[in-house]
Each structure stands twice: as C-alpha cells, then as structure tokens.
C-alpha cells in the first residue's frame with residue numbers, strides 16, 4: 001500500500017532555509033546575517049568560558065540518570081531568580097509553578113498546550129510581526145490566534161498608540177504574548193514608561209501576559225535590566241507566565257535548556273499547575289535532557305562562574321552594540337541619504353532594516369549576503385571584517 005503517497009514536502013522554514021542557501025553558496029565573500037545565533041568577530045560560533053568550565057566539572061563526575069518530569073530543580077530555582085529577582089517574594093512564597101523546558105520553544109509550546117487544556121475557549125494575541133515560530137506553536141496547540149499592532153514601519157519603532165488600542169479592544173481576560181526584551185525580529189522594545197502603561201491597561205482589562213524572554217542579557221548586557229518589563233508587571237500584581245531560554249545568553253543553543261514558569265495565587269495552586277505541566281510533558285518527551293541543565297546550575301550556583309557569565313553576556317551584547325554603531329557609520333559615510341538611526345535605536349540580536357523583499361533578494365543574488373526576506377539583519381553575524389562590505393551592499397540596493 002502506498003501509505004504516504006499523498007505527503008507533499010513541507011514549506012521551508014523561512015529562517016532555517018536561509019542558512020541552507022548560505023552553506024550552498026561557494027562565494028568567498030558570502031555573509032550570513034540570517035541566523036539568530038551569536039558569532040565572534042571572526043564569524044565563529046562561541047562557547048562561553050563559564051560553560052567550558054562547567055563542562056570540565058561535569059566530565060566523568062556525574063551520572064546520567066533521568067531528571068524528574070519537571071527537570072532539574074536546582075536549574076529551575078536559579079532560572080526563576082533571573083526572571084523574578086533574587087529576593088522575589090513570589091519565589092519565597094512558592095507561588096510560581098515552574099518546569100524545565102526544551103529551551104524557549106519548548107517553554108512556549110508547554111504553555112500553549114496548557115492554555116488549550118485549561119482555558120479551552122481562549123485565544124492568543126501575538127504581535128505583528130513576531131518570531132515566525134510563535135504562529136506554528138499556537139497553531140499546533142490548536143489555540144486560535146489574533147494579532148495586535150506592534151511595529152510602525154514608517155518610524156521603524158513601536159506603534160504604541162495602536163498597540164494600546166488593540167489591548168483595550170481585546171475582550172476582557174485575553175491572553176497576550178509579549179517579548180520581554182529584544183523583540184524578535186524588530187529589535188524594538190517599549191520604554192519603561194510604556195511598559196507601565198501596558199501593564200496598567202492589562203490590569204484594567206484583566207488580560208494575561210505570557211512573556212517570551214529568549215534574550216535576557218542580550219539586549220542591554222545586563223540580565224537584571226532586561227527583566228524590567230517583567231518586574232513592572234509583577235509590581236502591578238499580574239499573574240504572568242514566562243518562557244526562558246539559555247540558548248542565546250549562555251550560548252547553549254543545541255542543549256535545549258529553558259524554563260516555563262507561571263505565577264499562581266498561592267502555593268497550593270502552584271503545586272497543581274506544576275503537576276499539570278508535568279503531565280503535558282510526560283507523553284511528549286517524558287523528561288528533559290540533563291546535560292545543559294547541569295551546565296546552567298553549576299554556573300549559576302558558583303559565584304565566580306556566575307560573575308564570569310555576566311561578564312561574557314555583557315561582552316556579547318557590547319560587541320553587537322558596537323557593530324550597530326559601525327554599520328550605521330559606514331552607511332552614513334557612504335553618503336546614504338536615508339536615515340539609519342534605527343540601527344542603533346533597536347536593541348538585541350536583530351536589526352529590522354526596513355529593506356523590502358526585493359532589496360533583500362538583490363543583496364543575496366548580487367552580493368551573496370543572506371538574510372530573511374523581511375529585511376531582518378542578525379547583528380551577531382556582522383564583524384569588523386564584513387561590516388564595510390555589508391554597508392556598501394545595503395547602500396547599493398537602497399539607492
């Protein structure tokens with residue numbers, strides 16, 4: 001029987017497809033600014049020193065037993081401190097239900113499945129634009145999606161007025177997905193004042209905020225500062241959800257280590273919610289992988305390694321911020337009449353350049369520069385060696 005003759009190839013993932021095309025290009029000048037992974041100034045992947053040291057301590061010393069369904073308790077404990085604050089009362093009062101997740105993606109997916117199971121008629125409001133996988137995650141969890149305004153193409157900044165209108169016009173008690181910092185793909189974050197207004201309006205409307213925090217530390221170089229949006233919501237007493245990832249800020253991409261947490265009304269509710277999250281995980285993957293969780297807990301429980309980590313995160317963020325300045329200066333020095341302010345105003349790994357899909361196609365076809373057709377430049381792929389070439393190519397296609 002032809003069991004699978006009706007199966008057609010799936011559509012290519014817009015982000016992963018860029019890397020494939022890059023790898024297939026034989027040009028010596030090729031540049032990959034598509035991938036959302038950090039590179040050093042030579043364009044090479046980076047393993048942090050704190051991670052290498054943690055691995056050295058693990059090697060030969062620890063067993064490989066299963067973790068519990070909820071993952072490493074120690075890793076989760078340390079991870080909550082990063083999001084909620086070292087001295088958070090919510091942590092002390094055990095009001096947070098939290099489980100280790102398969103990085104940020106897995107955390108979002110666990111939440112989406114939980115939402116479907118326990119709020120079956122709800123929808124999720126997602127910003128326009130957003131990380132493309134958000135759409136897939138909630139689609140596969142069978143949660144209907146709505147969108148809210150976020151990016152303003154003319155100003156290349158936040159469309160705050162429309163965002164607030166959408167928050168106000170959504171039915172009371174709606175679920176919203178918010179990027180905690182370093183919004184992907186736009187690099188546009190609300191200011192502190194704007195976060196306060198958003199939080200206030202969420203309170204008025206009784207909305208639920210799920211924060212996707214894939215870049216804590218990557219935006220400003222300081223994980224505390226990057227958690228400001230969350231802290232503002234907590235001050236207002238919101239029962240938020242939070243998806244955390246160590247892919248970017250610890251460079252643990254392929255280790256798939258992250259955490260989903262949900263603030264509850266009291267300890268009893270937190271115990272119940274956690275047990276249900278575990279029950280969602282059990283038939284999907286039973287329990288999460290151990291190695292990355294060990295690396296994280298070793299780093300965060302050793303004051304010296306934690307200090308080294310903070311220094312290394314800052315180093316990554318600073319290199320990216322430096323490249324933003326350099327790219328902008330190069331474009332200005334080439335005499336580009338366009339405004340490139342947004343390159344340095346936007347924050348985090350990405351620059352939402354404003355280039356059209358046709359201009360991106362020219363960058364790729366004529367200059368061997370690879371990025372997604374929405375014009376998103378991964379600043380992590382920009383180096384002192386290629387910034388001039390990149391600026392020149394951008395100038396040529398935007399003339």
Ligand code: PLP
Nearest residue numbers: 036103104105131184214245247
């Ligand atoms: N959320 C956002 C906004 C992201 O940009 C990413 C990664 O690109 C993720 C979540 C999830 O990444 P990971 O599953 O590797 O932690």
